[in-house]
Amino acid sequence: MTKNEVLKSWVEQYSGPLLKRAAYLLSDKVEAEDLVQEVFLAAYSSYDSFEGKSQPLTWLTAILNRKAADFYRKKYKSDPEIRLDHFFDETGSWKNDGVLNDWNVSEKEPELLDNKDFSKILEDCIEDLPSRWKIPLKMYYLQEKKAPEVSQELKISATNLWKILQRSRMQLRECLDINWFTNL
Amino acid sequence: MLRKFIHILFLPCSKATMLMEKRNAKAISQKEDWQLSMHMKICKWCRAYEEKLKILDDILKRKLSQKENTEINESDIQGVKNKVLEKLNL
Numbered sequence: 671m672t673k674n675e676v677l678k679s680w681v682e683q684y685s686g687p688l689l690k691r692a693a694y695l696l697s698d699k700v701e702a703e704d705l706v707q708e709v710f711l712a713a714y715s716s717y718d719s720f721e722g723k724s725q726p727l728t729w730l731t732a733i734l735n736r737k738a739a740d741f742y743r744k745k746y747k748s749d750p751e752i753r754l755d756h757f758f759d760e761t762g763s764w765k766n767d768g769v770l771n772d773w774n775v776s777e778k779e780p781e782l783l784d785n786k787d788f789s790k791i792l793e794d795c796i797e798d799l800p801s802r803w804k805i806p807l808k809m810y811y812l813q814e815k816k817a818p819e820v821s822q823e824l825k826i827s828a829t830n831l832w833k834i835l836q837r838s839r840m841q842l843r844e845c846l847d848i849n850w851f852t853n854l
Numbered sequence: 855m856l857r858k859f860i861h862i863l864f865l866p867c868s869k870a871t872m873l874m875e876k877r878n879a880k881a882i883s884q885k886e887d888w889q890l891s892m893h894m895k896i897c898k899w900c901r902a903y904e905e906k907l908k909i910l911d912d913i914l915k916r917k918l919s920q921k922e923n924t925e926i927n928e929s930d931i932q933g934v935k936n937k938v939l940e941k942l943n944l
Contacts, residue, residue, distance in 0.1 A: 762866020
């Protein structure tokens with residue numbers, strides 16, 4: 671097959687999975703569509719470096735991750751300022767006792783995600799995070815929690831990645847607490 | 855009062871919760887690990903938070919590795935295909 675034929679078959683086969691992943695990462699359909707186009711343009715121009723050692727989709731997904739990181743870096747040039755004063759007072763102690771609420775999930779936890787209502791609330795809580803935190807959080811979990819890779823790709827310092835994860839998770843904890851666990 | 859004093863001396867909760875992220879990712883230094891352990895001994899708030907952190911981590915691990923956005927439909931995919939094929943002149 672010629673290069674053009676191969677590319678054409680890739681576009682046919684892999685546009686779907688790539689678009690779904692891009693939309694998931696960026697939480698924006700239009701930006702995701704642009705990103706997937708960029709992925710195929712990049713794949714076309716660097717086709718010679720694809721040696722067939724990996725599956726085409728794996729290779730294309732790696733390009734997609736890099737492009738998503740580029741997108742993030744362009745959008746957020748400076749390091750984020752992450753404020754914790756919603757949760758902690760000036761001495762760094764918890765401002766309220768909400769964190770002590772009993773979630774009481776130990777046995778039920780594996781089934782939580784099967785619960786459609788919970789799943790929906792979790793999705794909403796995640797999507798409510800600012801995208802400059804959400805993208806690193808998603809990449810962190812997509813890449814099996816390899817923090818050095820994520821901070822390198824996004825060009826954020828290791829410390830900032832910890833802070834982003836910390837801040838996102840504190841917010842998710844509160845969001846789930848209010849909308850699910852203490853609302854049953 | 856004593857609680858506040860100890861927190862400032864060892865580690866404030868605002869910092870402890872960040873070290874929990876590092877520990878969770880196995881990227882914590884020995885010294886930080888020790889500091890965090892000391893903190894956890896005296897702080898029921900952070901102990902309560904850590905329990906929830908484990909639940910959250912577990913839930914997120916399963917949720918965020920699903921890798922898919924369900925709002926994408928066939929016509930979106932077809933639209934992208936057409937644009938790419940046109941741009942690449944295929």
